[in-house]
Amino acid sequence: MKICVISGLAKFSGGLENVVDELNNFLITSGIEVNVFGRSSSDFVEFNHNCKIVGVRPYSFFPPNIGMPWKFEYNLKVWRKTRAFGSYDVIHGHGDNCFFSSLFRDKTPFMMTFHGTMAKALQNSIDPREKTLLCAEKVAADRCDVAVACSNAVKNELIHYYGLSYKKIKVIHNGVNVKKFVPIDKKVARQRLSLPDCGTTYALWVGSNPHRKGFLTAVKAVEQSRCSKLLIVGMTGRNSGKNVFLGKLSEQDLITAYSAADILVFPTVYEGFPMVPMEALACGLPVLVSEASNMGEIIQEGTHGFIVKDGTIAAYQKKIDTVINDSVTLKEMSVNCRNLALNYCWSKQAEKYLALYNWLSKKH
Numbered sequence: 001m002k003i004c005v006i007s008g009l010a011k012f013s014g015g016l017e018n019v020v021d022e023l024n025n026f027l028i029t030s031g032i033e034v035n036v037f038g039r040s041s042s043d044f045v046e047f048n049h050n051c052k053i054v055g056v057r058p059y060s061f062f063p064p065n066i067g068m069p070w071k072f073e074y075n076l077k078v079w080r081k082t083r084a085f086g087s088y089d090v091i092h093g094h095g096d097n098c099f100f101s102s103l104f105r106d107k108t109p110f111m112m113t114f115h116g117t118m119a120k121a122l123q124n125s126i127d128p129r130e131k132t133l134l135c136a137e138k139v140a141a142d143r144c145d146v147a148v149a150c151s152n153a154v155k156n157e158l159i160h161y162y163g164l165s166y167k168k169i170k171v172i173h174n175g176v177n178v179k180k181f182v183p184i185d186k187k188v189a190r191q192r193l194s195l196p197d198c199g200t201t202y203a204l205w206v207g208s209n210p211h212r213k214g215f216l217t218a219v220k221a222v223e224q225s226r227c228s229k230l231l232i233v234g235m236t237g238r239n240s241g242k243n244v245f246l247g248k249l250s251e252q253d254l255i256t257a258y259s260a261a262d263i264l265v266f267p268t269v270y271e272g273f274p275m276v277p278m279e280a281l282a283c284g285l286p287v288l289v290s291e292a293s294n295m296g297e298i299i300q301e302g303t304h305g306f307i308v309k310d311g312t313i314a315a316y317q318k319k320i321d322t323v324i325n326d327s328v329t330l331k332e333m334s335v336n337c338r339n340l341a342l343n344y345c346w347s348k349q350a351e352k353y354l355a356l357y358n359w360l361s362k363k364h
Contacts, residue, residue, distance in 0.1 A: 002033040003357060004088040006078060006097050010038030010055040014208075015275045016094055016115050019150075019174055024051055026350035032357075035085055037078050039097075056081055071136055075099040089361045092353075093144070099136035102143040109360035112144040113172075114154050116272035119161035138162050145360060148353075150174050150273040151294040170356065173298065174273045175349030176341050180251065181282035183338060184259035192256050193231075193246070201226075201324050204261035204285070206233040206254070206276045207268075214267030214290065219243060221265065221316035227324045230265070233257050258283035262330055263323065267308070267316060268293050282341035284334035288319050298344065303336050 007020045017038070024034050028050045040055030047053075058074040079100035082091070090109045093101060096118060102110060118134045141147055141162045147169045149155035155171050158164045190197045203222045207213030215235070222230040222242055229242050233254060237245040246257060258264070264280040264287045277287045277295050287305035289295045296307045306319045323329050 001089045004082055004091040005036045006093040007036055007038035008095055010040040018275050022177055022346045023350050037081055090357045096137040098140045102140040110144050111146040112140050113148040115150050117157040117161055120157045121270055148172050152297055153294040154272045172352045175344050175346040176278040176282045178282050178341055178345045181255055181279045183284035189256045189259035193260055200228045202229050202231050202261045203227045203263050203265045204231045205265050208234045212269055217267040217313055218265040220313045224317045225320040227320050231261055258285045261285055263288055281337040284338045286333040286337055304340055
């Protein structure tokens with residue numbers, strides 16, 4: 001079987017690219033040939049076992065910040081590149097990168113994974129350039145054979161905003177690599193990060209988009225709580241008050257940060273199904289998440305963490321204070337978090353994608 005994957009960026013550790021990478025690793029070990037097409041600053045082709053990564057550089061007629069014209073010309077080049085590399089058993093697109101691939105599709109089975117919807121994410125936007133981005137995603141939703149939603153919430157968005165039939169949609173939650181993301185002894189983790197241990201409690205915030213990930217809410221909530229410090233990963237800044245900026249970390253150092261903290265604070269305002277809380281769970285870290293994270297679809301309140309529904313700073317502060325100094329509860333929750341993550345390991349989630357590939361290829 002040969003699969004064509006249309007990703008976001010060709011090389012990047014963001015959420016969408018993380019999902020593509022983990023899925024591809026599973027497919028390769030299963031003996032399936034994979035071609036991955038993604039945006040890059042230069043055209044290139046790399047070979048890695050059964051995987052071929054094709055970097056697609058936009059024509060650069062339009063800068064990325066002017067919206068759909070740039071997206072159109074990039075989508076056009078992706079479509080041409082995929083056709084140039086031969087035929088496939090299944091074409092699997094992600095996000096809004098598949099306008100021409102879906103518009104001019106042939107009889108090859110075509111499926112899409114939606115990591116959220118532009119319609120929901122941009123519903124409050126007044127920028128017409130952003131509104132035009134909805135077109136590419138809606139066309140792909142209309143013309144794909146199967147739409148995979150990364151959560152039940154995204155499934156409902158596809159039905160509500162794009163008019164898809166619920167029969168066309170399959171829900172496959174994002175998984176987590178439980179072999180990489182493994183708990184480390186808390187004292188050892190704190191020593192590695194040069195963090196004081198005795199009598200000190202730590203909350204953790206991870207992200208690169210401060211507005212969407214609720215950075216200020218996390219900072220103010222921890223500031224008003226009994227928690228000693230807030231570890232901040234993914235951003236740089238000057239340490240002050242309770243804030244400790246760790247900057248951008250390697251994957252291993254990120255695992256160390258998850259293990260060093262007592263609770264993850266994740267007040268995101270919109271997600272499909274986020275990777276950060278999944279990685280935290282795998283490292284045995286209880287999570288404090290917003291309702292908009294959609295993590296409520298798998299975590300149990302008080303068992304794996306807490307879901308904040310009203311989104312106020314006071315609500316987050318109250319939940320932090322509920323558990324931050326309760327070492328017994330935190331230890332119990334830590335075990336529960338790891339066990340939950342094991343149920344969503346990538347081998348189990350990827351098997352569901354493989355079943356869809358087999359079904360689509362036989363159907364056509």
